[in-house]
Amino acid sequence: MDVSGGDIWIVAVNLIIWTGLFLYLLRLDRRLREMEREP
Amino acid sequence: MKKNLPWLLWLWISAVIVGAFYYAPLAAKFIGKSSRILYFHVPMAWVSFTAFIAAAVWSVLYLMKGRQERHDRAAAVAIQLGLLFGVLAIVTGSLWARIEWRMWWNWDPRQTSLLISLLFYAAYLALRGAVDDPEKRGRLAAAYALLGIVVTPFLFWVMPRITFSLHPQPVVNADGKVEMDPRIFQVLLASTFAFTALFFWMHNLQCRLQALVARKTDEQE
Numbered sequence: 001m002d003v004s005g006g007d008i009w010i011v012a013v014n015l016i017i018w019t020g021l022f023l024y025l026l027r028l029d030r031r032l033r034e035m036e037r038e039p
Numbered sequence: 040m041k042k043n044l045p046w047l048l049w050l051w052i053s054a055v056i057v058g059a060f061y062y063a064p065l066a067a068k069f070i071g072k073s074s075r076i077l078y079f080h081v082p083m084a085w086v087s088f089t090a091f092i093a094a095a096v097w098s099v100l101y102l103m104k105g106r107q108e109r110h111d112r113a114a115a116v117a118i119q120l121g122l123l124f125g126v127l128a129i130v131t132g133s134l135w136a137r138i139e140w141r142m143w144w145n146w147d148p149r150q151t152s153l154l155i156s157l158l159f160y161a162a163y164l165a166l167r168g169a170v171d172d173p174e175k176r177g178r179l180a181a182a183y184a185l186l187g188i189v190v191t192p193f194l195f196w197v198m199p200r201i202t203f204s205l206h207p208q209p210v211v212n213a214d215g216k217v218e219m220d221p222r223i224f225q226v227l228l229a230s231t232f233a234f235t236a237l238f239f240w241m242h243n244l245q246c247r248l249q250a251l252v253a254r255k256t257d258e259q260e
Contacts, residue, residue, distance in 0.1 A: 007060045007072075014056045022049045025244060029045065032247045 048236050055230045063226040066219070073138040078226055080131035082234035083124045084153065084195075089235060090121030090242075091160060091191045098181035109250070111177040114184050115167060116245045118160050120238055125157045140205065148202040152194040159190055 059078040066074035094117035101110035132150060133143045144150060163183050170176035199206065219227075 011056060011060050015053055018052055018056065019049070022045070022052075025240065026045055028244055028248070032244065032251065035251055036247070 058226045082231045084128040087125035098184040149206040152198040156194040
């Protein structure tokens with residue numbers, strides 16, 4: 001596994017984009033759960 | 040356990056991203072590193088197909104099980120997400136085509152059939168937007184989405200196999216065999232599962248959101 005090449009930046013950007021989307025969805029999930037509990 | 044499932048998905052897709060670059064080898068006969076896009080393009084096209092078929096299933100449920108609003112909503116959301124993943128499949132495919140064919144778009148049967156498929160489902164959304172009565176809208180939309188059971192498999196699976204195409208062989212080729220490096224296949228399979236799970240999670244969130252909006256609107260009226 002060679003992590004010295006230029007691919008590391010592409011992997012890093014992909015991981016940042018994915019983590020951003022994931023955190024957004026997670027937050028939405030929590031918010032929806034709260035709102036569903038509201039009478 | 041259920042609470043940890045999204046984190047498992049985060050880990051899974053992160054592993055797919057790393058695996059696509061550091062575990063799977065470059066595919067033979069591809070220019071440079073263009074084959075890396077395979078791990079994102081193929082699952083997106085797959086999810087698009089799955090979403091359209093799932094929409095047809097929810098439409099059947101809507102028509103057969105007492106016209107419940109949740110089934111109509113589930114079908115509409117599946118089509119919205121199917122369109123989103125379909126557009127992403129087209130974009131990633133065009134990026135690859137630019138490297139491999141020196142053209143963003145060349146009306147290859149696979150590109151064209153996916154485009155026709157997306158236009159077919161864009162018309163579904165237009166149809167929904169054109170009818171005000173919820174009962175009538177649900178019935179018409181369900182009947183239209185049911186047509187997709189015939190249209191979608193034909194456009195995704197049959198058309199590209201009966202016409203000459205520059206597109207690389209499908210994952211399962213015309214002889215019904217998988218002919219690729221096992222590590223490429225493993226990452227591709229892992230990616231396909233991950234994106235399918237991501238689709239169902241997004242679908243669940245969007246359906247719940249729309250149900251809440253409908254409830255709040257009812258309360259205000």
